[in-house]
């Protein structure tokens with residue numbers, strides 16, 4: 001077993017490198033972050049000169065990857081599921097333009113919301129865009145799919161989605177590599193108007209996409225990733241999608257010849273095998289780690305065929321990720337019991353690090369806002385969202401990246417003055433800048449705090465596109481320099497910072513305040529690296 | 540052979556290096572392995588766990604089924620209790636006794652240890668003190684791994700090889716300190732069983 005022990009994310013990265021990519025584009029987001037990080041740390045990728053820099057957001061990443069495809073080379077773009085919302089315009093239209101070099105879109109879903117604000121299922125997006133999806137059931141498949149998906153993309157002339165969930169992304173197992181493929185040569189699309197989506201051209205492209213659907217169906221039916229495993233039981237047939245197959249096998253591997261099982265890891269769903277399974281069995285159980293998309297498709301609105309069990313009839317909980325016990329229960333099998341959790345066990349929610357600058361920002365802001373009362377701080381997505389929890393209880397919203405500034409503006413338009421927006425540096429360049437322009441144009445009565453820790457802290461300290469640029473960006477967008485203040489959020493400056501905040505809160509127009517202090521985690525890592533470089537570190 | 544292990548602790552306490560140590564030992568023993576980790580939000584001081592599965596046969600699920608873990612290895616006492624529903628009735632609970640208090644309502648340590656003692660098969664040790672005693676305060680994690688090692692069906696030498704590889708990059712001194720920590724933890728358990 002001379003193989004690599006890789007996270008699902010890492011297996012995808014290695015598969016893409018070996019599959020001949022010339023570039024990876026991404027914006028960090030749990031559980032997808034480690035894909036880009038693996039390529040950035042890979043010597044092989046460096047030797048192959050694979051482009052691997054973070055993008056400002058998922059839309060810019062998706063478009064850059066499409067540009068690389070236009071130029072004939074293979075590219076992968078990676079993000080978490082909600083990142084696909086940001087990239088959606090480019091994503092859906094990339095199915096209409098088609099590709100030149102192979103293009104793979106990796107979207108990492110987070111059922112059970114371990115680190116996310118929802119548990120949307122990316123397979124819906126792929127169906128919406130009418131492109132194929134590959135959904136690995138184990139790390140080897142994750143590698144193999146990333147390795148071959150570029151050829152599939154080139155063959156079908158569409159982007160191909162790889163969809164994973166948190167457990168696949170962050171679970172390690174042995175992976176066997178394949179021979180490294182050559183990168184594509186630079187080449188222009190053979191049709192110079194392929195990527196020009198004027199209505200007249202888009203209509204032609206769209207017809208082509210529709211015609212390709214039949215080929216996608218056939219390929220899914222013939223795919224090595226989709227398998228009908230015959231059994232003796234004609235009562236219950238089981239469909240297991242992606243990683244759900246593992247949870248099923250955990251329960252029935254000692255008795256594999258019993259059930260008829262259809263493993264699905266390539267979409268569109270394989271019609272032929274589903275029909276066959278349907279005809280073999282009296283009832284079906286559908287297992288999928290995400291929304292009941294396959295279940296809904298088979299059941300249909302009228303639901304007048306055979307009984308279909310799954311998330312919609314309560315055989316499986318309607319929300320949350322799957323696990324072996326949930327699947328066992330759905331199969332009517334006994335579930336082993338451990339010991340109960342003793343009552344003394346308390347919740348331990350994540351919290352801001354000791355020594356984090358956001359802490360001081362909250363302390364300063366809470367005092368400065370006292371005279372106005374609570375309920376007017378619109379926050380965003382990042383470590384500072386934890387300011388919603390005690391002891392600070394300082395923020396009142398967290399919706400999607402960039403929403404702080406625009407929601408504050410809307411609330412101020414409604415008369416909630418002053419309204420405060422609190423946003424991080426990486427989130428600001430991700431999608432806060434355009435909203436700030438809206439506020440500049442109307443000189444809205446909001447106070448925007450860009451709490452700048454020089455990194456994307458929440459996802460583990462990736463490079464921030466905002467680094468060293470925030471003040472210039474704000475000036476460039478048109479923020480009045482008299483109401484653009486940079487602070488140092490340390491205890492010693494508490495009173496001074498409160499004074500400045502109060503002044504700007506009282507100002508009837510747009511202010512931007514930028515507290516700057518390096519993230520304590522990246523600071524510690526930097527110091528350690530410096531010590532190591534100087535040969536002083538023994539730990 | 541099969542070992543289903545839940546590793547538990549608080550984000551930042553470094554349970555992943557324990558997982559890596561066992562993982563390397565498993566690979567050296569030509570065993571199958573699956574290890575699911577927690578990345579992301581809860582790494583900011585929240586509760587974190589890792590499911591580590593080792594077997595001489597291929598492993599299906601990345602997650603350990605409830606009630607089937609052979610071992611809970613926790614570097615923090617309250618966290619050792621959080622995953623009890625996963626522990627098999629015959630399984631072992633091995634935990635450090637030194638609390639990591641980063642919440643306002645952290646319970647009294649006596650109450651926590653009383654619950655630990657209710658688990659039929661348990662080992663509770665002050666790994667921080669043992670690590671300090673052997674002059675390697677930073678190695679309490681590896682002391683814990685040593686303390687749990689009698690319950691992991693992998694030859695001790697393979698664990699030692701795993702530690703050598705894990706810390707090799709940091710020089711001989713660090714490797715030796717951690718091998719000592721591993722042995723000290725193992726000795727504790729062997730004596731108290």
Ligand SMILES: Cc1ncc(C[n+]2csc(CCOP(=O)(O)OP(=O)(O)O)c2C)c(N)n1
Nearest residue numbers: 029381382383424425426427455456457458
């Ligand atoms: C659309 C989208 N992309 C990515 C993420 C993942 N994500 C959450 S917070 C964060 C980083 C935020 O960095 P910053 O704004 O600088 O704040 P910090 O965490 O450093 O305080 C990222 C990338 C997300 N939730 N939504």
